[in-house]
Amino acid sequence: MTEASTPSASPTSPDRRILLVDCDMFFVQVARLEDPEGAGREPLLLVGGSPTGRGVVTSASYEVRKFGVRSGMPTAQALRLCPDAKVVGVPRGSVSRYSKEVRRVLEDLSPVVQAASVDEFYLDLTGTERMFHGESLEASAWRIREEVLEKTRISVSIGGATRKMLAKMAAGRAKPAGVFVVPEGGEQAFMCEFELRHIPGVGPSLVRALRDRGLVRVEDALPVEESFMVEWFGESRGRWLYRKVRGLDSSRIVHGEVRKSVSSERTFSRDIDDGEALEAILLKLTRSVTRTLRKRGFHGRTITVKLRDNDFTTRQASHSVPEPVNTDASVFPVARTLLGQLRDRRRRPARLLGVGVSNLSEGFEGGQMGLFPGTDEGDSERDRDLSRAVDSLSDRFGEDTVLPGRILGRSVRDPSRPDPKPGSGPGAPSGTGDESPSDSKPGPDPNSGPHSTPDGTGSPK
DNA sequence: TCTGGGGTCCTAGGACCC
């Protein structure tokens, strides 16, 4: 959505050669490759569901889609539309393995590869004409499709154009298992074949607002002046839409990916109202998040807890700590306090609980954090050692083997309160009053850790 | 027929600093 903008630069921007490689019903393909005798023989295949009974369709085979089944639809509803469909769970590990394989193949074929999601990759072939001996973009796309199929067994569809957005829309035309390239100079004509809702980034809410003004097709929106778009949808969105409708898109393709946040959430099979049960789940979610952070060498400063009530109201609370952290000992007490706040504000049985860490920075491990030895900021040396030990045990014996229970007993003061008084306040039921001194060790008190300073004055750089 | 899990980006108000 964000343009790498110099707004005036793009109308005359030089010809670019962009492909979007999109794996055909990726999860279904992976499920079939992983279980050739079962899922592999089932034309009516549905991936998703979830044992909770509250699942939705992640991906459906084309045969199932004929019945009107779409991804995102509750599995129960999908089964009503297509009772004979076979439902299999999401093969998470395999999906990311195949995704990496596809990406590796693409990186051998294109100088710039950007992963837009597990199953979508942008390629920028601008400037490769000589290398490919003047091969047309369409011919390159077919060649790439064949090579990916041969090396990974994954079938892809490929869209091509001079702009990222157009390549993406072209990929829709290419499905299944094909190639579609928007001819150079034919961008505007191509756009006019679509309704506004087909423009990536135009979702249900904007579609409603557009329809209220009588705009449904791209053609309807072309005569609308930019000033009106801005008046209706705001500066940023208005300008954005004005340009998209004309097929203008100056966003670049950036090699690799930059992670902005890591999160984990769970929808329960039955709503949970018990605070201790929620905290136990919160700890598991926290562990999963911090483990991912450590695996990728990230630390983060902002911790967010997400709670979905039984009436589907979704609320969040977040808090930024002064120094980037990635251990349970640093993250969990904050998360627990945030959960307490959310539950105080509105107490309903919970349907979903989630934890996220954002404001990420890379490469702190053992480095800069050491600049603050003995201070109460960031992860303590002990926390990090503990995390490493837990990680290696989990690697060997499985996720749930080690749950450092002592963390559950720890407390943190309410981040929203500047000056805590022990035992005070309805604000932080989890916070005060349950200190267990027997847990504390000499040295820097982990309880006074990184989780406070609401004024943020201790912020790094 | 009740609505997953992983993300990204934008907005808007308030705090705070200069």
Next chain:
DNA sequence: TCTGGGGTCCTAGGACCC
């Protein structure tokens, strides 16, 4: 005591994507 404006950070919420 009235009056500023700009910039940045934090937090909550919402739209959107696959």
